[in-house]
Amino acid sequence: MHAWLCENPVGVDALTWKELPTPTPGPGEVLVEIAAASLNFPDLLIVQNKYQFKPPLPFVPGSEYAGIVRAVGPGVTHLQPGQPIACLSGTGGFGTHTLAPAERCIPLPAAFDLTDAAAFIMTYATSYHALIDRATLQPGETVLVLGAAGGVGTAAIQIAKHHGARVIAAASSADKCALAQRLGADATLDYSVHTAGGSFRDEIKRLTEGRGPDVIYDPVGGELAEPAFRSIAWRGRYLVVGFAAGPIPQLPLNLPLLKGASLVGVFWGDFARREPQANAAMLQTLAQWYLRGHIKPVIDRVLPMEQLPQAYALMASRRVMGKVVLRNAH
Numbered sequence: 001m002h003a004w005l006c007e008n009p010v011g012v013d014a015l016t017w018k019e020l021p022t023p024t025p026g027p028g029e030v031l032v033e034i035a036a037a038s039l040n041f042p043d044l045l046i047v048q049n050k051y052q053f054k055p056p057l058p059f060v061p062g063s064e065y066a067g068i069v070r071a072v073g074p075g076v077t078h079l080q081p082g083q084p085i086a087c088l089s090g091t092g093g094f095g096t097h098t099l100a101p102a103e104r105c106i107p108l109p110a111a112f113d114l115t116d117a118a119a120f121i122m123t124y125a126t127s128y129h130a131l132i133d134r135a136t137l138q139p140g141e142t143v144l145v146l147g148a149a150g151g152v153g154t155a156a157i158q159i160a161k162h163h164g165a166r167v168i169a170a171a172s173s174a175d176k177c178a179l180a181q182r183l184g185a186d187a188t189l190d191y192s193v194h195t196a197g198g199s200f201r202d203e204i205k206r207l208t209e210g211r212g213p214d215v216i217y218d219p220v221g222g223e224l225a226e227p228a229f230r231s232i233a234w235r236g237r238y239l240v241v242g243f244a245a246g247p248i249p250q251l252p253l254n255l256p257l258l259k260g261a262s263l264v265g266v267f268w269g270d271f272a273r274r275e276p277q278a279n280a281a282m283l284q285t286l287a288q289w290y291l292r293g294h295i296k297p298v299i300d301r302v303l304p305m306e307q308l309p310q311a312y313a314l315m316a317s318r319r320v321m322g323k324v325v326l327r328n329a330h
């Protein structure tokens with residue numbers, strides 16, 4: 001087998017593509033032949049030693065992948081060799097094979113495309129948990145999605161539309177806004193034109209006829225957060241999803257008071273760990289929605305696994321629309 005090895009977590013340049021012995025699964029593990037792996041934001045942080053989870057060295061990055069089970073370890077009963085699976089295990093995905101914890105592998109029906117499956121769990125689970133569970137989004141309500149052309153943003157548009165909400169998609173370029181519109185957004189807001197210090201709030205007001213959005217989905221943070229919160233509707237719910245822009249915003253606590261609004265934290269990883277049954281039921285629902293054609297991962301491009309550094313560079317450049325997926329040739 002081959003894999004991208006991180007022996008020194010000082011950034012992408014220090015990763016090396018190495019031949020390694022193919023491992024044998026131990027108790028509770030399966031050997032997966034990886035078909036495809038997708039890039040998520042934490043994959044960038046983890047190789048820079050900036051992520052909250054710091055795996056022992058050396059490790060193979062790649063949090064999310066899909067492939068075929070080739071061998072099962074002792075005690076594994078729900079998976080057999082030949083079974084297609086998707087897995088989000090934190091590490092191991094950027095290679096040709098990996099040992100995966102069987103309990104984290106989701107068996108896939110044959111109709112589930114493996115490239116889509118590799119780009120599915122993190123984004124859709126986060127956005128469903130945020131919008132439907134944490135914000136209790138109602139059909140007919142208006143959602144403002146920031147970073148709407150990113151991984152979780154594109155999933156949020158599709159989920160909110162399928163749920164019957166009105167979606168305003170906000171992003172940093174005309175191309176990103178056009179993608180959001182193709183995904184079903186009812187209106188778009190380009191915040192390179194309507195800037196945080198400029199007409200951003202006026203534009204939100206105009207697009208919501210003065211009411212403000214009922215729900216704001218924010219994976220970006222930075223300078224957009226406070227003007228967005230100031231624009232929220234009475235009884236609004238502001239979803240704190242992530243800080244892709246870097247700085248963690250500081251919000252004056254009089255703002256939630258004035259709008260009777262809620263600031264709602266979203267931490268899908270811990271939800272999955274603390275409430276595994278609710279998470280499993282949610283993933284079942286999402287898989288059904290995919291198989292019925294209601295949702296589909298937006299894949300910006302598919303690159304060969306050997307081109308991981310180019311994929312990382314694309315993600316860091318803020319030019320990716322949807323997800324970048326790496327595929328193995330086998």
Ligand SMILES: NC(=O)c1ccc[n+]([C@@H]2O[C@H](COP(=O)([O-])OP(=O)(O)OC[C@H]3O[C@@H](n4cnc5c(N)ncnc54)[C@H](OP(=O)(O)O)[C@@H]3O)[C@@H](O)[C@H]2O)c1
Pocket residue numbers: 040041042122126147148149150151152153170171172173176219220240241242243244245246266267268269315316318320322
């Ligand atoms: N809370 C949770 O459970 C959870 C789960 C998954 C992900 N997250 C977090 O959600 C955030 C987004 O994840 P993602 O996978 O959707 O990432 P992504 O695909 O890279 O999208 C992030 C979006 O953020 C915007 N952005 C603004 N400033 C940026 C910058 N300096 N660099 C990069 N992007 C910037 C970009 O949109 P514009 O160019 O349009 O601004 C980009 O499309 C991350 O912070 C991630 O850690 C949280």
